[in-house]
Amino acid sequence: MEYIQTLLLELLKTPSPTGDTKTIIRRLTEEVSSFGITSTTSRKGALLFTVPGEDASKARLLTGHVDTLGGMVKEILPSGRLRLTQVGGYAWNTIEGEYCEVHTESGQTITGTVILHNTAVHVNREIGKTERTQDNIEVVLDAKSDTKKEAEALGVSVGDFVYFDARSTITPSGYIKSRHLDDKASVAILFGLLREIQQKSIKLPHPVHFLISNNEEIGYGGNSNIPPETWEYLAVDMGAIGDGQTTSESCVSICAKDSSGPYHLGLRRHLVSLAEQAGLTYAVDVYPYYNSDASMAMRAGVDVKHGLIGPGVANSHAYERTHVAALDNTFKLLLAYVQSPLVME
Structure with a gap:
């Protein structure tokens, strides 16, 4: 968590509105390289890299977006x-x-x-x-x-x-206050996951492709550059908090449905099962005015099982707030997920 928080603060202090993300993508490319992994950059400027797995016939794709409002x-x-x-x-x-x-x-x-x-x-x-x-x-x-x-x-x-100005701070009580936690909090968590896999030599049942998209806030961040062997596509983005929602600033939010429609039921149930087995604080929610890279990929016709999870974030698209507990719960669910069997039904 120390690594995730340190990287998050650095990302929050690096401006990256949609359309102007070269600096932050360059920085994350360096970070990927520090783990001994080769990455590529798409023509649209997104960052892609892969952690190998035992059965390469089917793969997972995790995505978080580094572009922000501006x-x-x-x-x-x-x-x-x-x-x-x-x-x-x-x-x-x-x-x-x-x-x-x-x-x-x-x-x-x-x-x-x-x-x-x-x-x-x-x-x-x-x-x-x-x-x-x-x-x-x-x-x-x-x-x-x-x-x-x-x-x-x-x-x-x-x-x-x-x-x-992001005005980023982490309070002694563990609250993270900043603009652009959507979605830099999730990107930092994904890099924490990468670090954990590499440093502990965790063997994965299937390859995991990472896509750090850079156009999500305008609706087409994760629609392309999806490897054909991808079986499951999991967007890692903030969980929205508000009236009528069950998500909190301390939990990992698992989305059942957003404005694009329901997410894959089998994958959602699998994520809930993993969260319960690990004793995590989680919530299942419906986001009425929300789209993710995963839902946009589905609209583009990608044939995958799609899901959406992320740390609970208050005041979305304003001056946002979450808690380190939400980062921790999201990280632990991702770590369990990438080591679990694929959803076949």
Whole structure:
């Protein structure tokens, strides 16, 4: 768990909005290499590697996505402020007041703050009633930028990526607070699993393919590069917490159904059985407004048994929180899963 937490903090501090993931994929490529494993990168920029197993006629695939929510400069306003377009899906009010960085085409990084237009309560009494939208959420740069011309002189242009400050911390009580736990928490867990397999020379009954996808937040991260011998496809992504859900910040969540429909029943039952045998804290849930790389692969016509598990994460697509216990329960379920028989029914 120490390794998982250390890697997670590093990943959270590395900006990687969908469309701008080269830096973090390069870092994870180095991490894979440190375990003596060769990896490849897809044309879309996803990272793929395999741990061998005894029977290579059928394989498993585990995926987690390293791309996150973010922004992009849509317009430079006459005031020198910036108007954003969203990268991924989130409510505008969840980024209000957030520190950010604008990464320019010339390679410069300019800090700033995301604020509501005319945000001073002393001159605008309607602030509390104002709906936050793409037309009134703006970025104020931490540089002399009072006109469009001054902003452009700084190197800012339409299409520049905007990174939101993750503000990552692990409290003494074990809570992890940060943006982008979706899905960097799961990616760190997958690398913890890889480390455990390699360091303890664990023999696997079947090969395990790892796919670190980089386009999940826009809906097509895990639809390609799936080896033909893949029998089971397990997405490792956050478990959503909220009213009507049983998932908590301490458990591993096993998804029965999301907006795409039910996940494979036999695989889900197998995961529940493994969790119970290991004495893990788990929950089975339905996510009403959710899709995963696994469900997107099914929509693309991939012939696999698909499942979805992950650590319980509160406040999804906002300032998120989980607990180290959720990381631990997810890790232990994955470790049991990769050593178990395939689901044949």
